[in-house]
Every structure is written in C-alpha cells, then in structure tokens.
Amino acid sequence: MTKPLVVSVPHQLGRPEAIRRLxxxxxxxxxxxxxxxxIQQEDWAExxxxxxxxxxxxxxxxxxxxxxxxVTLSVQLPWLLAKFAEKAQAMLQKQGHLLLEKK
Structure with a gap:
C-alpha cells in the first residue's frame, strides 16, 4: 500500500465560501x-x-x-497513480490555489 498523497491549500475565504467553491x-x-x-462517491458532512x-x-x-x-486533501492512490504523485501534488496545489483565490 502506498502512502497517501496529502496536499494543503491555504485560503482567505472562510469555511462556507471555500466549501461552496469546492x-x-x-x-x-x-x-x-x-x-x-x-466521481463515484461524494459524501459531505459539514x-x-x-x-x-x-x-x-x-x-x-x-x-x-x-x-x-x-483545505487539506488526502488521497490513497493505487500504485500506478502513485507513480505520478509528485506531479499530481503540484497540479492539485496549483488548481486548489486557483479555485480558492479571493475574487
């Protein structure tokens, strides 16, 4: 089993607005x-x-x-996708920043 990919993206939106944007x-x-x-499952609990x-x-x-x-994202990747984890981590952080930029 591979270790999870963890990405943390800071924001200044407040919790409700960040959730809405996500x-x-x-x-x-x-x-x-x-x-x-x-997306096979998407279960929000607050x-x-x-x-x-x-x-x-x-x-x-x-x-x-x-x-x-x-926002902290933790994903358990299968071994094939884990091979691309480093690139995925950078892409997720970039996309997260774009999504959570204050407008």
Whole structure:
C-alpha cells in the first residue's frame, strides 16, 4: 500500500465560501473530465468530504477537510497513480490555489 498523497491549500475565504467553491469545482470537474475521471462517491458532512474517484480505470479514495484558513486533501492512490504523485501534488496545489483565490 502506498502512502497517501496529502496536499494543503491555504485560503482567505472562510469555511462556507471555500466549501461552496469546492462543490462548484467538483461539478465542473464532472462536466469537463467526465470521460476520464468518474466521481463515484461524494459524501459531505459539514466541512469534511469523503470521496472515491476512478481515474483511467484506477480507483482512489480520500478525504478533504476544510477549515477557515486551509483545505487539506488526502488521497490513497493505487500504485500506478502513485507513480505520478509528485506531479499530481503540484497540479492539485496549483488548481486548489486557483479555485480558492479571493475574487
């Protein structure tokens, strides 16, 4: 079993706005990348998300915790996707910053 990929993204939005943007971002991902990424589970419990996704036929599960100042994503990747974890981590941090920028 590989170690989880953990990404923390700071923000200045406050918890409710960050959650709203994350939910919108997940919907956008479904629409744009639905042929490559399937979100199989998305269970929100206030500021905590448990999810399962399939990427190119590989399943991954994780959590996302939203605080007033940051979002922490933890994903348990299968070995094939774990090979790309370093690049994925940088991409997730970049996309997270873009999603959570104050506008």
């Amino acid at each position: 939910k919108d971002g997940l919907q956008w991902a479904r629409e744009k990348y639905g042929t490559v990424v399937a 500021d905590h998300l448990a999810f399962r996704v399939a990427v190119l036929g590989q399943a991954a599960a994780g959590t996302m915790d939203v605080s007033d100042t940051d």
